[in-house]
Amino acid sequence: GNPCNTCAICRGALDGSLMDILEMDAASNNSVDNIRRLCDEIVFMPSQARYKVYIIDEVHMLSAGAFNALLKTLEEPPQHAVFILATTEPHRIPATILSRCQRYEFRRIPVDSMVAHLKKIAEQDQIGITPDALQTVAALADGALRDAISILDQARGAFEAPITHDQILSLVGVVRDQFLQQVAEVLLSGNIAELLQLVDQLVMAGRDLARFVTDLAQHFRNLLVCQLDGGENLLVRVNTKARAEMEVLASQTDANQLIGWIRDLSALLADLRWAADGRTALEIGLIRLMDVRPVRVPNLPERQSDAVKPAIQREKQPEPEPPAAKTPPPAEDEPPLPEPPPDSDEPEEPAEPEPVPPAEAPELDLEAIWQQTLDRLQASGQMTLYLFGRPARPQLCDQTLQLIFSSEEAIHYQEVSQAGAVKTIREIVQQISGREWQVKPVLARQDEQVACPADGPADWVHKIRQTAQKLGIPVHMEDA
Template sequence: MDNFIVSARKYRPATFETVVGQQHITNTLKNAIKNNQLAQAFLFCGPRGVGKTTCARILAKTINCTNLKPNGEACGECASCKAFENGNSFNVHELDAASNNSVDDIRSLIEQVRIPPQAARYKVYIIDEVHMLSQAAFNAFLKTLEEPPHYAIFILATTEKHKILPTILSRCQIFDFNRIRVEDTANHLASIAGKESIGYEPDGLHIIAQKADGGLRDALSMFDQIVSFSGGKVTYRSVIDNLNILDYDYYFNITESLLKEDTAKVLLFFDEILSRGFDGAHFIAGLSEHFRNLLVGKDQSTLKLLEVSEGIKTKYLQQSQQASVSFLLSAMNIANQCDISYKLSKNQRLQVELALLKMCHLPSVFNLATTPLTVTSATDGD
């Protein structure tokens, strides 16, 4: 049986064109290579799993390619590209600063920098998790980073830019990586599902993308997990069950009951949610998000802020017409107060139930406020 390769490795981008959601960075790097305006040191910052190390490797491969394509991409066929892809290039060195963070490790790297590249234009040093270097290691690295040999290029990657010394930052060209948009992540997962002949529902892929919170690597890990769980078909239900996520339907049904002032139904829904093992804080945070989405769905200009699939978006648009802005704002405020006091409460279930009951009576309060008062005057009868 062939060894299984996780999707994050199997479908790791090999060219700038295939990097997901970081066009502002890949375009800048391609232009710098084409115009021969490469900096001596780069710093790639951003959350985990958004493509920092991947871009560093693509850049290292591309600048040593002897047969660049017209669009600024590496050819993938020359000796330098082949050596890089096979993992035996003498001109690209990777250092994991998380486990090699001492001053001796950096001194060893500085010694290597003195040796010129072999059959290539540049020697590239990729230092991952650079914020983990010790103070002494940073200081030892400063002089080399400021005045490296003309053939040396340093690419530093970090998730915590604020931990890096200002003296290091001032010597680097800094690139800030974005969290990857839900839409981009879902589209990427759909393309992988197509290549692997895996059936999927768009709603299911959107849930994975939302849960990944901008990290493509996390999304691919979840995707692999659900493919194993469901036997090769990624459905909305399999994602909800496997990732232990509250179904959108619960929030839609609860909101409908709140608008009808059906207190019994609301409390029964909440009891069902608790019996499925969900935490009250998790539920109330999700309900706040639901009200926010309904508020966003009320205006055509804010619809783009709804990061959900088309099927769910239609449901939001329908329910947003039923709920008034006053109700949604007041309900969000109640949910927010409940969220704040939840952890301090000794009876946490009661906190959520009390919040739901308050929301249930909001329509009556608004009706009462808008009903004009009729004044009856008493007259003496003669």
């Protein structure tokens, strides 16, 4: 039953003077020796109460040996002993322990009940706080009254009365609702410049980027709820003014877009944990939420075929010109069949000076291929390889695409030089260019210009084999 709080045992339990209630923090006492000492003391009878109660808080922090030492006592406990194992992560407790316990699930405290209790505490302790701030404290506590009281106590020591909603958010490091609303509006408008300015404000304010991504996803969730017909303030706990602004913004988008943004933000949150530069990863992730992508190299084609085939198209254009020049008088005499056979010998002449040198990937086309490779890495979610590969300067030496890094970019060079990274980049480059290029990261020394190595015997053999394959001539290599 419920305690009376008037008898000697209840009063001793409240003020902590009752010796029959023992509490142990498993986070700091998780060894086998601590559990063995507890099991040795359990044989003693209670001094005042009927039972001797052992409360083990954060029991999931016990080591495997400590759980094994406790198992025998849990199987056959004395009649006067009661164990209370408290934890927030029951999945981390071994099944042998769970099977010997009677499990009670404590539900989260509703926000309305928590606000009423916090209001009573504020009145008793004479804490000046606005109703919106109390609502914010209850929402941030996520159903845990202890956390809510802790936030309220910190706010009392940090701010003067009356404590406001924005002060509570700044205390726990959460971005203000107005800022989240601005970011959502910029994402809808597609203004990348303004988005980068907002990210700069976020970074300069010292906010946690991962927490910001979580709050932004929660804001999009609130926008999604605002789109529901007949939605009330039960699911979106904001003030009337903020809800009106959210409803206006929600009317400018649809549910599919909001769901897609929430999904992409979840992926971005995972990338931020492993990204070396959190700000860059955040900026790229937010830009990807838009349909607009910035182009690093101006006046360059974005399609794969435009980046690789301009020289080939120029080669094919001169072919129809020779027959037109050799038959100038009648322009309509080209269709007859007798003329092409005698001219079939002559087209071999223009075929000989095929403009092969221009087809060896000019610098602009090479930069475009590398830019498309980076875009492909970004689109496939390989943010680590994308971020480390951005400083690379591409250079084509024969059939090898060298990725040149400066001496100050040694870390980037080490990451890109890994076997898996080189294989991934080579496959993407070959898909984009349509050529069997090899990929080789190169670390240049300070003020050093990396030049292509001189052609050796191996290079000539490679060229001969490549030419034979183009002409369909079988070639077999034999050792001399």
